[in-house]
Amino acid sequence: MMKLTHLQHNEIDKPLWEKSILNAVNGNLYAFAWYLDIVSPNWEALVSNHYEIVIPLPIKKIVGTKMIIQPLFAQQLGIFSTNVKHLSNAEDFIKQVVDLYPYCNLQTNKLNLIESSAGNNFNVHYKINYELDLIATYSYIYNKYHTNTKRNLAKSQQYNLQLKINTIDAPTLVNFIRKNVGVKVPLLKDKDYNKMLQIINNAIKYKFGEIYEVYDEKNQLIAATFFIFSHRKAYYLFAASTPIGKEKRAMFFLIDQFIKRYAEKNVILDFEGSMIPGLARYYESFGAVAGKYQQIVANRLPFYLHWLKF
Structure with missing residues (x-):
């Protein structure tokens, strides 16, 4: 040994x-x-x-x-x-x-x-972790989506949602996450949000992180996700939706837009979990494979x- x-x-x-x-x-x-x-x-x-x-x-x-x-x-x-x-x-x-x-x-x-x-x-x-290889064409990946995900995407298209990338800064994103996730995840303390902020700031500074934002027809931020890139992977690291964002299926729209952008590239979308059955089904619904x-x-x-x- x-x-x-x-x-x-x-x-x-x-x-x-x-x-x-x-x-x-x-x-x-x-x-x-x-x-x-x-x-x-x-x-x-x-x-x-x-x-x-x-x-x-x-x-x-x-x-x-x-x-x-x-x-x-x-x-x-x-x-x-x-x-x-x-x-x-x-x-x-x-x-x-x-x-x-x-x-x-x-x-x-x-x-x-x-x-x-x-x-x-x-x-x-x-x-269990869930990963989706994006090397295939978007149409191939889309055809692997579960029926319910396709239905949710169709619903999101009724609301004239708009995707923006990197138009908000790290503190704005962390505050958005804290406001919309904090109540449901009480174990996250001030020091944890500070760590989140440091990670996002560092990745944005050195250009290996992207903030995806979804806005509704009133130009209100209703969903946001931070992706960080490393070792041919895009990690779905931090994400949050407002109640309106959930109603309008904004996160389905966001992830689909990310997949569309990176399809046919040598990138794996790493969903980071989950052992929670509801989240596992959600990741699987995009065709992600359990490992x-x-x-x-x-x-x-x-x-x-x-x-x-x-």
Whole structure:
């Protein structure tokens, strides 16, 4: 078994890390150092020589104890490598991760699948993600839409909806999301909206993010989505609709417009989930295909900390 080196945050070579994630066979948005610095500021890492293998460790300190806890806005982390042969050793590397701290709740990526947790000191749970490959023609993709989605698109066309791209700034988008999603997702706190703002600002600044906006006939913003591009993927990262937007099927219109724009391009639309049946059906209704990834959980906390909720 290859022994990886554990690095504290200030020991990580960020330029070398970014190069590794950029060139990894399974690299993704969430594993970039700039992204981790936002969603998990004290992250640590396991690395091999020359960073051919890297594993980001999202660290959170609770009641004085360091724990590995999957951060918000980062669906899949795990093991990344520039050499695919190393990914066949996922189980060995995960053992090294869970041995570091008394609690681990880490979501890995689809090339880190472990067949069984039998005999290990961690449990494995499966999660589902939905992706839609846009390499085909728009007409081909549209024909794969479910009947209900086609019906909702037809309804949206009755309202003279207008699509705009990047005409609002990041604070306006975050405020729109907060106003229309915040009540339904109370776990999002001020610090989380601040992280959202940092992610959007960074992506817009360096031109790998797009804000899609839908306006009604009164020129009122009724739906908005932030897409961020990385590793041939467009991540459907943040989205919200007003009650009027839902009534007018504005999000169906928005996603369809995005698909129309990027059809026949080497891009995969990553819907980021979901384990919620209603959302899963929604993503499937555009022809998105389900794929598995895993959640690794290990709990060796002393009994007096078992009351903690993560």
